[in-house]
Amino acid sequence: MARMAKTAQTAAPARKAHGVDADAKERNLKRLRRIEGQVRGLQKMVEDDRYCADILTQISSVHEALRGVGRELMRNHLKHCATVAIRSDPATAEAMYDELVELMHTHSR
Amino acid sequence: MARMAKTAQTAAPARKAHGVDADAKERNLKRLRRIEGQVRGLQKMVEDDRYCADILTQISSVHEALRGVGRELMRNHLKHCATVAIRSDPATAEAMYDELVELMHTHSR
Amino acid sequence: MARMAKTAQTAAPARKAHGVDADAKERNLKRLRRIEGQVRGLQKMVEDDRYCADILTQISSVHEALRGVGRELMRNHLKHCATVAIRSDPATAEAMYDELVELMHTHSR
Amino acid sequence: MARMAKTAQTAAPARKAHGVDADAKERNLKRLRRIEGQVRGLQKMVEDDRYCADILTQISSVHEALRGVGRELMRNHLKHCATVAIRSDPATAEAMYDELVELMHTHSR
Numbered sequence: 001m002a003r004m005a006k007t008a009q010t011a012a013p014a015r016k017a018h019g020v021d022a023d024a025k026e027r028n029l030k031r032l033r034r035i036e037g038q039v040r041g042l043q044k045m046v047e048d049d050r051y052c053a054d055i056l057t058q059i060s061s062v063h064e065a066l067r068g069v070g071r072e073l074m075r076n077h078l079k080h081c082a083t084v085a086i087r088s089d090p091a092t093a094e095a096m097y098d099e100l101v102e103l104m105h106t107h108s109r
Numbered sequence: 110m111a112r113m114a115k116t117a118q119t120a121a122p123a124r125k126a127h128g129v130d131a132d133a134k135e136r137n138l139k140r141l142r143r144i145e146g147q148v149r150g151l152q153k154m155v156e157d158d159r160y161c162a163d164i165l166t167q168i169s170s171v172h173e174a175l176r177g178v179g180r181e182l183m184r185n186h187l188k189h190c191a192t193v194a195i196r197s198d199p200a201t202a203e204a205m206y207d208e209l210v211e212l213m214h215t216h217s218r
Numbered sequence: 219m220a221r222m223a224k225t226a227q228t229a230a231p232a233r234k235a236h237g238v239d240a241d242a243k244e245r246n247l248k249r250l251r252r253i254e255g256q257v258r259g260l261q262k263m264v265e266d267d268r269y270c271a272d273i274l275t276q277i278s279s280v281h282e283a284l285r286g287v288g289r290e291l292m293r294n295h296l297k298h299c300a301t302v303a304i305r306s307d308p309a310t311a312e313a314m315y316d317e318l319v320e321l322m323h324t325h326s327r
Numbered sequence: 328m329a330r331m332a333k334t335a336q337t338a339a340p341a342r343k344a345h346g347v348d349a350d351a352k353e354r355n356l357k358r359l360r361r362i363e364g365q366v367r368g369l370q371k372m373v374e375d376d377r378y379c380a381d382i383l384t385q386i387s388s389v390h391e392a393l394r395g396v397g398r399e400l401m402r403n404h405l406k407h408c409a410t411v412a413i414r415s416d417p418a419t420a421e422a423m424y425d426e427l428v429e430l431m432h433t434h435s436r
Binding site: 014015016017020025028029032033035036039040042043046047048049050051052053054055056057059060062063066069070073074076077080081099103106107 | 123124125126129134137138141142144145148149151152155156157158159160161162163164165166168169171172175178179182183185186189190208212215216
């Protein structure tokens, strides 16, 4: 995955969003910085041999926080990228439906 | 949540695991350091207004990586903490069944 | 829930889809009839005191089958209902974005 | 899957639970009969071309009801089958840890 991310960031011309609401972007950056702190907290808990159930509960709250980011991104995606595609020609709209269904499915795992 | 974590780490005497396999611990620390890197990668993607679907895919792989940590912890929890409880008296065993069912339920969300 | 379903089916004029592809509808009815059979199979497994892990595996495949129905419905929803809303005025489009994000979130649990 | 279930029910000598609480069994049968009714309700909604979002919400409540069955089964599994294994020799206990971790992982999807 780290490798995939690298490829995506360096090799290919990275795909850009059609539009991003400034507020949503700020909220997501804030969430992600907090998530980074939570992940460092998890490392400390593992190092300290903390009770497994307590670590699992903390992991669960990182999942929840990530879902918050995903939710905001999905809304932005629908509002900007998806809307452009859906208002354009039928083939482009069809491709967008497929992408969205795929995203939701991946997302729901 | 940040607050909850703080309480758990400072106020109360933190609960410890009954036993932790050294290998499992090392694998989890390695996973968590990689996850920290992925979360920083996500911040950069958001800052660069990257295509929402690409960010969502990356989020999905952080969820998957976190599940790997949870899985390892759960195995350790069963092997050490749960086994001690289940081999002890019925009331302690019953409390452990409840904790485990609760954990799996939270975990499955 | 049974109560909620009843309310939806009897009290209020039930909301209709803006369009349904005949093929997708047929596939979903077929899936749902098979799911009904799986649920009856589960009842038999429980009655026969079958091994819990085997029943849990079977439950897992009912979840997967339901996700197949949800996926097909979501695609139809995007193609018909959502597209009508997104191509209409901004307020209607905004309401649809909210509904979709909500649906995906519920759906991912 | 229907095929798999058939194989499991007819060809092989079906594995049995080590013990089943009568109350838990009754609760699960009741839940499963209600779920069967919900699935038939879904068929009717699809036949009537009901609004996709309303069907998706109903599907979501079937998932939730199935999780209730899984939860009860898991508790029974821990209390009876898993406890027998964990109190027996180390190799049998180890095999049970693996089975449980696998079950929770499958279950969380």
